[in-house]
Amino acid sequence: MTTAVVSRRRVMSAGLGSVAAVLAGCSGDSGPVRRLRLATGPEGGPYNAFGKALAQAVAASGRRLEIVPVSTAASVNNLRKLDDGSVELALSMADVAEDAVLGRESFSRPAAVTALARVYVNYTHLLVPADGPVRSVKDLAGRRVAAGAAGSGVQVVAGRLLTAAGLTGGPSPAHERQLGLAASAKALREGSVDALFWSGGVPTPALSELARELPLRFLPLDGSVGALRERYGPVYTAVTLPAGVYGLAEPVGTIGVGNYLLARDDVPADDVRDLLQVVFDRWRELLREVTAGARLEPRFAISTGGVPLHSGAVDYYRSVYG
Template sequence: MSSVRWNRRRVVGAGLGAVGLALAGCSGDSAPAWRLRLATGPEGGPYNAFGHVLARAVAASGGSLEVVPVSTAASVDNLRKLDDGSADLALAMADVAEDAVLGREWFSGPAKAEVTALARVYVNYTHLLVPADGPVRSVGELAGRPVAAGAAGSGVQVVAERVLRAAGLSGGPAPARERQLGLAESARALRAGAVDALFWSGGVPTPALTELARELPLRLLPLDGYVGALREQHGPVYTAVTLPAQVYGQTEPVGTIGVGNYLLARGDVPADAVRALLQVVFDRWRDLLREVTAGARLEPRFAISTGEVPLHPGAVAYYRSVYG
C-alpha cells in the first residue's frame, strides 16, 4: 500500500513540470487489466446512477480498466468498504470522508487502509422539505415531530443529525423523532403523512423530489443559518449555497448547506489505473453529472479541493499533466 500523502499545494505549486511521478506497469498490449469495485449507493439513488454511467464510460473507452459498481447504503458504508477491502473505489460526501481519514464521530479511529481522493466531483445541496400547507415553517418547529433523516449508513443521515443537533433538536425534552429512511421511503412517508419533514442531500434537481412535488406541494426550509455552527464544529466542508427558485415549485430561492462529493480510492490502487480512470472522468464529465445535478461543471482546479483527504499519487500525476 502506498504511504505517500499528497496535498493540493504540491500539485499546483511552482515547478510542477520538473517533478515527475514514476508509474508502475507497462504500456501497449502488455498493459495490465484492472478490475476496480466502486462502492456507490442504493439502487435508484444518484451515487448508484453515477457509478453505472462511469462504468459504461470506462468500458466504452477501450482501455484496460474495468469498473464494477456495487450497491451500498452510501457514504458511511462506502468508507467502511474501502477500509475492509471489499471496495477499491467509493463515492462519499466530504464530511464523512474527512471523518474517516481523521477517525472522528462515525469512525472509531483513522481508517486502517489509506483513504485517498481522486476528485471532488460535484456539490450536494441539503434539502429539508415539508408539506407547503403544513404547520412547519422552521427547523425549530420540528421539535417532537417525526422526521425522515436519511438511510442508516448514508451521508444524509450524518448531515441531518448535525443540523438537528445544531438546532437543539437531538436531545432535550422534545427532540425531533428521527426515522432512518432512504430517499424513496422518505418520499412515500412524507406523502402519506407518516413524517412531517424529509432531509435529503443531493444534486439539484433530484428527480424523486421533482416527482414528489408534482403530487404534494412542498416548502423548503432554509438551513444556511446553520452553516457557521457546522463549520465551527466540523470544519470548512460545509458551505452556504442557494437552491434556486422554482426548482421544486417554490417561488423564492432558499439558502441551504452545500457539501462536496468525493470520488475516493484505497491508497493501494495502482497509480496508472487512477490516471486512466480520471482521464475517462474528465472526458465524460457531462454524462456523469447529468445523472446527479444540473448545470454543474467538473474542472481540475475544483476537483483537487479535497480538504483533509489526501490526493492519490495517481491523481497527482493526472493533475500535473493537466496543469503542465
C-alpha cells in the same frame, strides 16, 4: 511523508517534468484488465447512477480497466468497505470522508483513504408540506423526521443539523426515522413523517416528482452553516436552491457538501491516472443524471480538504496544470 499525502501546493506548482511518461503510461493498454470495485449507493440513487455511468464510460474508453459498481447504503457504508478492502473505490460526501480520515464519530480509528477528485456538490434539502406548521428546523421538535438511511451521508448531516438545533435530546427531540429517499418521499406523501431530509444534486428527480404531487415548503438552512463549520470545518458551505427548481418561486439558501471519488491508498497509480482521464473526458455524461448545470474542472476537483490526494491523482493533476 507517503507519496499519497502530497500537498495541493506541490501539485499546483509542479512543472510538466514527467508528463510525457505519465501520459504514455495511460496508453500502453497491454496486459490483463484491471478490475476495481466502486462502492456507490442504493439502486435508483445518484451515487448508483454515477457509478453505472462511470463503469460504462471506462468500458467505452478502450482502456484495460473495469469498474464494477457495488450497491450500498452510501457514504458511511462506503468508507467502511473501502477501509476493510472489500472495494477499491468509493463515493462519499466530504464530511463523512473527513470523519473517516480523522477517525471520528462513525469511525473508531483513522481509515487509509485517499481522494481522486471532488466531483460535484450536494445540496441539503429539508422539505415539509406547504400547508403544515413547520417553518424552521426548531419547529421539528417532537415531530417525525425522515433523516436518511442508516449508513448514509444524509443521516450524518441531518443528525448534525438537528443537534445544532437542540433536537437530539431534551424534553422534545425530533423523532428520526432511518429511511432512504424513495421511502422518505412515500412517508411524507402519506403523512407518516412530518419532514424529509435529503442531500443530493439539483434537481433530484424523486423530489421533483414529489413536488408535482404535493405542495411543498423547502426550509432555509444557510443560517446553520456557521455553526457546522465551527464544529466540523469548511466541508460545509452556503449554497442556494435556485428559483424554478421544484417549482420554487424564489431561491432558498441551504448547505452544500462536496462529493468525493475516493480510493484505497494501495490502488496502483497507473489505474488512478487512467480512471481520472476518463472522468475528465466524460464528465458531462457522468453528471447528467446526478445534478444539473454542474461542471467538473481540475481546480474544483483538487479541493478535497483534509482528505489527501492519491499519488496517481497527484500525477494526473500535474499533467493538467503544467
